[in-house]
């Protein structure tokens with residue numbers, strides 16, 4: 001309960017101190033603070049007059065309830081002002097109480113009578129009142145009202161500032177997450193194999209998550225099917241210094257719950273300092289699933305927060321869980337897509353190989369021709385500085401360039417010896433036929449110009465369109481040289497392949513008439529290499545460029 005004797009100043013919290021400072025600034029007089037719930041005097045300035053608040057507690061409770069400043073007692077020349085502070089969020093029903101002089105003291109008896117009415121020591125009241133500011137009661141109430149308003153405004157401003165700061169911090173977190181996800185999704189297109197995908201993801205995560213180690217643990221696969229039986233089959237990728245061995249990490253995840261674990265796990269020191277925790281080198285941990293089509297493909301883990309020092313501990317929380325979950329979902333989807341893409345690529349490669357075999361089967365004299373033309377074209381393209389993407393395209397085109405022969409009469413195609421003019425006209429249809437066969441296949445769009453134009457000539461005497469010089473696409477001009485070389489150098493049942501000297505002579509003569517002279521130059525530069533390759537089986541040559549099909 002309230003003491004009616006002098007109390008010394010006591011400590012206040014920050015919010016209450018702000019209120020006391022504001023009141024001191026407005027009135028230049030000390031105040032006492034009363035908690036009207038408990039009846040305690042929570043603050044008393046030793047410069048203030050000690051009065052009897054105990055008998056005025058009921059009045060103070062009423063002021064606190066009504067919520068506006070009030071004069072609760074006025075015995076001229078002293079008055080008692082009470083200011084309720086509850087609306088300022090100071091944490092309790094506090095009321096500030098101050099004693100003021102309301103008129104000049106001309107007679108000591110008046111002051112003595114007022115002091116006795118307030119329960120104040122008379123001699124102290126007389127000393128205290130000398131030179132004090134005179135406050136008319138109505139002015140006191142106006143100043144108290146505006147002080148409360150100011151404090152309320154300051155409090156609202158402070159709350160808004162806090163909200164803005166929190167919002168900024170949250171925005172920064174969201175930005176970091178979006179930035180990572182943006183980089184991740186942007187780079188995913190470049191990941192053509194799983195390992196590259198996992199390693200890239202860990203590298204990007206390491207720049208965002210404050211962890212000693214980031215890891216990806218993938219469930220094992222046996223014959224293409226996910227299996228959890230043998231931890232040795234699980235794959236582990238890490239970035240940073242992993243605080244546990246590979247096997248220990250797998251075992252740890254298995255202990256978190258029935259595999260496949262599909263819910264996030266968050267452990268901080270509250271858990272890892274328990275005697276039951278068996279992995280002393282791990283202090284903090286987040287583990288989230290990498291979503292698969294039906295079950296998790298594996299897990300993303302962050303181990304040991306970077307922010308841990310001797311003085312304080314960093315902890316993982318909802319921010320890290322959310323970020324890892326987002327990444328886990330994206331990786332899971334991309335991984336599923338990658339599987340489908342690889343399946344599709346294999347199907348595509350098998351289809352192209354089947355078509356190539358069909359051409360070779362149809363034209364029994366030129367067995368392996370398609371594979372060799374593909375490989376020679378790539379060698380020439382490389383010498384001429386074409387990009388890897390273009391070299392892949394020309395390889396594919398080489399395999400398929402004579403696909404139109406499927407539509408040519410077997411008798412004509414396999415006729416030993418010279419062809420009649422009419423038969424040759426039939427053979428000349430194969431580029432256009434090939435174009436018609438392949439034009440509906442979207443993945444083969446880029447090879448169509450080579451299929452259609454590999455028999456054009458530099459001087460315009462070729463077929464089917466009689467294009468001249470650079471009117472013919474460059475890759476088709478390259479293929480024309482590769483095609484001619486294989487046709488002339490290969491043995492046929494009815495004739496031997498041409499000797500090298502004869503071939504060289506033909507190419508020299510045809511540069512600038514039959515073929516693009518630059519391509520013929522490139523041919524002479526790598527002629528020996530091409531001749532050596534021609535000795536190797538076409539199968540080996542094709543294997544080297546098989547990725548062009550995927």
Ligand SMILES: [Fe+2]
Pocket residue numbers: 401402430454455483
């Ligand atoms: Fe051809």
Ligand SMILES: [Fe+2]
Pocket residue numbers: 369373401402483
């Ligand atoms: Fe050909």
